[in-house]
Amino acid sequence: MVSSNTLITLSGVTKIYGRRAVLNEVSLSVEEGTATALIGRNGSGKSTLLAVMAGLLKLSSGVLRQSPPRLRIGYAPEAFTGTKLPAEQYLRHMGRISGIPPAPLERQITELLEAFHLQPFRKEPVVSFSKGMLQKVNLIQSLLGEPQLLLLDEPLSGLDLPAQYTLIDRLQELKRKGTALVLSVHEPLCVEALEAGVHVLQAGRTVMVTSADKLRGESSSYLVCTELAEHEQQRMTGLPGFIAARPVQTLMAPKCTEWIVDTASADDFLRCILRQGGSVISVEHRSGRSLLEEWMDPKQKVEENAG
Structure with a gap:
């Protein structure tokens, strides 16, 4: 209505x-x-x-x-x-x-x-x-x-x-x-x-x-993993805590996906990625303001691996 x-x-x-x-x-x-x-x-x-x-x-x-x-x-x-x-x-x-x-x-x-x-x-x-x-x-x-x-x-x-x-x-x-x-x-x-x-x-x-008020009080997690099968990625977008997903490049793998999720749901997404045979490249937690700034000026992300 x-x-x-x-x-x-x-x-x-x-x-x-x-x-x-x-x-x-x-x-x-x-x-x-x-x-x-x-x-x-x-x-x-x-x-x-x-x-x-x-x-x-x-x-x-x-x-x-x-x-x-x-x-x-x-x-x-x-x-x-x-x-x-x-x-x-x-x-x-x-x-x-x-x-x-x-x-x-x-x-x-x-x-x-x-x-x-x-x-x-x-x-x-x-x-x-x-x-x-x-x-x-x-x-x-x-x-x-x-x-x-x-x-x-x-x-x-x-x-x-x-x-x-x-x-x-x-x-x-x-x-x-x-x-x-x-x-x-x-x-x-x-x-x-x-x-x-x-x-x-x-x-x-x-x-x-x-x-803006909600973002100030929230934190989100950025999970970068190797690319999963398309049907699995589609299924993950329906999980609780999902915010967005986008393709990124890393030095470890040319095709990766960055999952942006509520921090409270990060462990569930990580388990799901591993169950489907994906490899986790990086995990980063950010505050609400950082998330806001990231969405305003998102850049192609290239992860470095010191190992």
Whole structure:
């Protein structure tokens, strides 16, 4: 049953480009006054999911519901190349498209330009701006009108520290007022400051749904073992405590699998690996924050063996 304060719901959403499923059976609901962080490696589907929620992409399958139907949405894409228009004229144009009345729009433009220290450049063409300045204009246009749902793709990218804190302060204020925030991020700062729910994507699929608070109190184990038979690996994904699995390379064996599991279930997974004839290469326990950082910037892992 959908909650009365749920703004947008995605059920079994799939988006296919060519023959590749960029999103594969993703389900997600967003309630007013909440923050949701989308994390995962590049190519995991975060940007596509945001574009779907913004109504910019047609679904290949699945259902997207908005409540109310004409939801007021702000959206800042990751790539913003600028425009030949002066900053204030571009923002005025975007505000009018959103239906913001002239007087409130002018007040908001002036206030946001001052907050992000762009007031001296308001009459300069946006295309001449630096990367950080472009990102500020991109964010400002998404904030106009205090949207009910705010979608931000890598919002801290290119921003200096003062601008990052300015943005986070704004987002915290919007969240308190009831705006729902959905962000793709690579920095724990946003997740923790906004007390965000965490939605982890891997190759277009949801592999974990949790929260910053829960991650802070959890530990996970990373078990690297030699590759098992495909049917055995599939069976292990259904065991209690499973979080994710991914292929990795090691110096001991070219084809290995890294199993990420709740630490409390690590022994069960190790026994299962050994029963199936697998060899354990390494075992590592990590805190919740380390797990969060790992999912934000996971790297191909090459294990060294000193033996």
